[in-house]
Amino acid sequence: xxxxxxxxxxxxxxxxxxxxxxxxxxxxxxxxxxxxxxxxxxxxxxxxxxxxxxxxxxxxxxxxxxxxxxxxxxxxxxxxxxxxxxxxxxxxxxxxxxxxxxxxxxxxxxxxxxxxxxxxxxxxxxxxxxxxxxxxxxxxxxxxxxxxxxxxxxxxxxxxxxxxxxxxxxxxxxxxxxxxxxxxxxxxxxxxxxxxxxxxxxxxxxxxxxxxxxxxxxxxxxxxxxxxxxxxxxxxxxxxxxxxxxxx
Numbered sequence: 001x002x003x004x005x006x007x008x009x010x011x012x013x014x015x016x017x018x019x020x021x022x023x024x025x026x027x028x029x030x031x032x033x034x035x036x037x038x039x040x041x042x043x044x045x046x047x048x049x050x051x052x053x054x055x056x057x058x059x060x061x062x063x064x065x066x067x068x069x070x071x072x073x074x075x076x077x078x079x080x081x082x083x084x085x086x087x088x089x090x091x092x093x094x095x096x097x098x099x100x101x102x103x104x105x106x107x108x109x110x111x112x113x114x115x116x117x118x119x120x121x122x123x124x125x126x127x128x129x130x131x132x133x134x135x136x137x138x139x140x141x142x143x144x145x146x147x148x149x150x151x152x153x154x155x156x157x158x159x160x161x162x163x164x165x166x167x168x169x170x171x172x173x174x175x176x177x178x179x180x181x182x183x184x185x186x187x188x189x190x191x192x193x194x195x196x197x198x199x200x201x202x203x204x205x206x207x208x209x210x211x212x213x214x215x216x217x218x219x220x221x222x223x224x225x226x227x228x229x230x231x232x233x234x235x236x237x238x239x240x241x242x243x244x245x246x247x248x
Contacts, residue, residue: 001029002115005043007055007064008080009035017054017080017103024105025112037062044071052115057081057090068093074246076118076239078111088215096239118240139184141167141175150175152191156224157231158184158201168226170206194244196220196233204245218242 004021008014014033021028031050034040037059044050044067053075055064063086064079079090082101090098096118097111138149154169160181167175177184185195192204206223210233213219218233218241233241 002027002112003049003051004028004030005047005050005053005075006030006033007035007040007053007059007067008033009056009059011035013056020105020108021054021112024108027116028112036060037064037066040064040067041070044073044075050075053077053094055079057083057086063089065089065093072246074243076115076243088212091216091235091238092212092242094239094243139167139177141177143173143175148175152188152203153205155203156206156222156226157203158193159199159229161199170224172224172226194241195237196231196241197237199229200231202231207245210241210245 002025006014006017008017011033014035018030018033021030031047032043034043038061040055040059053073055067055077057064057079058081065086067073068077073094075094076096077090077094078097078099079086079095080099080101080103084098084100087098096114099107099111137153138151139155141148141150150167150169156168156170158165158167158177158181160166165177165179165181165184167177169175179187181195181198181201185193185201188201193201194204195201202220202222208221208223210218210220213232216235216238218238220231220233222231
């Protein structure tokens with residue numbers, strides 16, 4: 001069951017959205033409809049049993065972005081508005097989609113399918129990660145001809161270059177790793193590592209922060225300067241990176 005909260009100040013629009021979602025999927029349960037920034041902050045501050053939020057952007061007492069600046073919310077949000085000028089802000093506030101009014105049924109179906117696919121993806125990965133969560137504390141790497149056992153807590157990142165995977169530790173030392181980045185991502189996904197893009201798998205313990213880049217992407221700032229290359233999180237991955245940073 002997808003537990004949904006709708007944030008919309010126009011009652012008829014909210015009721016129509018509620019009805020359409022219920023018709024489109026029998027897995028939908030609209031828990032409540034909120035009509036203001038104030039009401040949403042109050043509700044989300046105490047209610048954790050939510051899977052997905054549909055939110056208008058312009059509300060009577062401000063923009064819905066104000067809600068997510070006041071409340072630590074780990075729930076994905078679908079923003080609905082008549083304007084396209086807020087798209088950058090949307091993806092900086094847990095946005096997984098941005099729908100322009102009038103919204104049709106095909107748009108809503110795509111959103112529900114996206115949410116379900118993401119849920120299945122992360123659920124299956126969590127099950128797989130649990131196999132390694134209590135045992136995987138080291139990684140085998142190579143320095144020249146020497147095989148070495150490196151503590152995962154000392155690894156800043158893994159990255160690929162010219163089809164070779166390298167490891168950088170907290171002292172800036174560079175090693176070769178014989179596993180490919182995708183396999184490492186699967187094995188280390190529950191140990192504090194995040195796949196920022198096709199090239200980088202980074203350790204949360206060494207992330208100093210991040211900032212907006214090229215409007216809808218993110219640039220990661222590491223506490224340990226280990227490479228001349230800029231680490232960029234893509235537009236599609238940015239919302240999940242923010243959620244991951246809030247959850248670790």
